[in-house]
Amino acid sequence: MKGTPIEQALAEYTAAAQRPAPGAQPDTRELLRAFHPDHDAHAKVTLQVGPNKGDICHRQVAQLLQADARIDEADLAGSPVTETDVLVIGGGGAGCAAALVAQQQGARVIIATKLRLGDSNTVMAEGGIQASIEKDDTPQMHFDDTIRASRQVVDRELVAEMVSDAPDVIRWLIQQGMQFDLDDYGDLMTRRAGGTSAARVVYYRDYTGLEMMRVLREAIRTSDIEVWDYSPAVELLSSESGYCAGAVISSLKERQHKLVRAKAVILATGGIGRMHLNEFPTSNHFGATGDGLVLAYRLGARLRDLDSFQYHPSGLAYPQHLAGTLITEGVRSAGAYLLNGRGERFVDELQPRDHVAAAIIRECAEGRGISTGSGSGGVWLDTPSVELRNPGLFEARFPKLIQLGKKCGIDPRHQPMLIYPTLHYQNGGVVIDRNGQTNVPGLFCIGEASGGVHGRNRLMGNSLLDIISFGRRAGAHAAGRAHDRGHKKISIEHLSNLRRELTLAGMPLDSKGPLLFPGYANFENDSDYAGLRKNSEREGMQ
Template identity: 75%
Template sequence: MAKGIPYNIALKHYRAQAERPMPQTDFGEELLRQYHPDYLRERCVDLTVGPNAGDPCHRQLAEVLQGDARIDEADLAGSPEVETDVLVIGGGGAGCAAALEASLAGAKVILATKLRLGDSNTVMAEGGIQASVEKDDTPQQHYEDTVKGAHGELDRSLAAQMVMDAPEVIRWLIQQGMQFELDQYGDLMTRRAGGTSAPRVLYFRDYTGLEMMRVLREAVFNSNIEVWDYSPAVELLSDESGHCAGAVVSSLKDYKYILVKARSVIIATGGIGRMHLNDFPTSNHFGATGDGLVLAYRAGARLRDLDIFQYHPSGLAYPPHLAGTLITEGVRSAGAYLLNAAGERFIDELKPRDYVAAAIIRECAEGRGVYAGDGQGRPSVAGGRTPGATDGKCGVWLDTPSIELRQPGIIEKRFPKLLHLGTKCGIDPRKQPPLIYPTLHYQNGGAIIDREAASTVPGLFCAGEVCGGVHGRNRLMGNSLLDIIVFGRRAGQAAAKRAHGFGRGPKKITIEHLRNFRRELMLANMPLARKSPLLFPAYAKFDVDSDYDGLRKTAAAGFIND
């Protein structure tokens, strides 16, 4: 890999400039094929066991989907049992929306979450939420932009449902107490997203997700919903007809298992960023390790699009302790350019995210990036691994001073998080551009669902990032905060409805499906060494930590993974 121009030299040549010409080059699909990490076929394998056997899947994800369970029957002997109508697994935006709706419909709801309520990618979302509310915009346009961004490879009925629900979702959020940016007449303000035909993103500063999450969390705490924090689910339960009948929930507080028997289960565990696919840094929460995909897959749920992920163009590339941190697309939407080390634009900054990310990777791979190594000419550690991960030290400028030149004061007013981030990097983004590089941001694929958020396994519902099909091969900015509330609410309503109509009578509830899955793994000669779900990224050393409150260098006994 060409290393790029050293940071200090590139910075010396950088000049803030209000206008710069749009580059004329358009590489189209070829750009994606050559530089987008999804197109590296050697990064994929075909799954050998489970409902998606034969389908392509990212290598690292395949390892956990085809991993062995953390538990077997012996672990569960004597474990307490709890019954509920609806069990929600996951405490982010989708999980909270689902729990609130199920509770409102009269169901007894338990919400179990791996860390604290609200610990999720939702809280980190910055840019906003799409809903067609402007007079020259329609749900149809919203739908068509979504289809186009997705490269046409999406579940059209889900996308149609999402755009039609969008305005009502905004009303629901306001009634939960969420604020949005308003103009002088009290109307919702909108901004453009990459790949949209009209300004459609509603937002609150660059804290849209934080505002949403703290409001939903407060709403859940002030309801009848029972919240179990520090309680990751490690497996689903099934009945004799293979329907989902609850989950095995572990506790990080007392290291015990609880069997939660539920009439409906909703998985809302989010994505996989902390698996650091292709060695990329991530914008994701610490808990985003794909647990829900593993649980659903072993219980027999069909997944889709397991080979396509979103790399957000503007992750911070420097300094290293903040690498991967997100800078909202709203900054580009406000007119910030992307510049290579020579100060040239190289792509229309408001193309869909996959194109923009690929273009940044291209600039760096071809030596036109800015190299922020030690400044002493030490070679790149990851030299040669192109495209994709650099050593996290190469990037391009996000030209924030240019928007400040055009609209003085805009950064302080509209992007307080960016300003705060600048302080942490030791730069003032109004005067000096941050260095960015694509960061692993979103799992486009996931569990297959219908309009009611039902998975292919009866009794199991899925909502939010854990699902696939809504965004096809590429998601637009502002469509994920929308997706989680639309399908979170739908899942909650449908799960409560199913629980009400549930026949009584004895049902044998077991983890029998695990035995079958394990047999399949053995027949296929798959290694049983890898345990899943992961629960935490490897660097947190969860599996050697037997004391979660303290520090223990050498743990005597593993907790689950003994």
């Protein structure tokens, strides 16, 4: 990357409380078209099979959606079957909220999670959660901000339900035992998210997700909900009448497949960051490999906006081993400027994330960035200016950032940090209604795996809201199915359709989905788990 060398940029940098405003700004649509990674023509393909046949999709996501299954009928011979009312797949914030509500309403609940309970993007969320509670704010303003940021491609009913739920979501979290930052009178403190018209984000320091996740995890662990950890779902089960009737779980502990027969299944598997779309680094958890999209799609669930992803403007760009690590938008919300290699502001820092990310990519592409000398680069996040204006703010409100600084050998109070956009969020996902129900009966989907809530661009703080709002809704509705009689026959017959369609479309059957783990973890070569691979494949190898 061309640009000012980092040593030179640092030598030229001086902290200043105020800096001149950026120059005239281009139209957002033009900026996005020219510089946002979603608009890279090489990244897009048309889906050949499935409910979204003919739709545009990211190339790497399409590859998984159109891959063969990991299992055959033969793999399931002798697999034990467990019965339950509600099966939740995924142990992040959305899955835990759904499980707690379903169990409270009398349903028997199993949570199956690929890693451990709480290993999720939720635990890493920093900035906070949106709820219109200040007197100069309303749910309508929250709605309008969300619609505007979504670039208008959004399910308006879902947004209306979510913003109206928001204050009660905060009450529910407090009743689970979650703490928030309070002022001297015990009122909730709020901060402003980029692209919004009021201070609406409530938070616990820059550990909002950690605080939320440890409380929900504890609420589950101290209850009667059954938790299956190290238990990724590799396929959903279907009934003779086309319902979702459970799932096939690959137990990494017992090294065998297990079937769960359920009256309702809630997919809460999270996002796709660890697919490293367009070779971007990611702020996401190790398990974020888009498994839920693949499982739902094969069973006939419709997806949406599969070409739209969020690149968070402030991913750490230096040092290299921490590339992609998130720095919360809260820092820009507190007034941090973005500076290019010439030490100039180049964008209104509180524009929505897609706009700011595209502006950073533009500065670097046009040679006004700061180069690390090893091919990468970025722009300054001007943290010292905030410290000058509000001494002590970082220590009080951003302890996680101070910790990150220590790992980098940088004190963000006195030295700016080099940032570049990092792959952060899957904007689209499985189409749902107001209760998280998909078009496949018995199958619910919530959180990042679902689509329609954030359109093509998500606001800070709307994701933690989304997971609890729709998590509670789906949990309640799934529990309502507990009185059904249950399904007589469960099978993976829908896979024959998948294979027929793939063959007819001339697609190769050599790649397998869901991905489960990023390639660099070498899961597919781990002899410990050989027994979980397809029967046919094992025989072929011998």
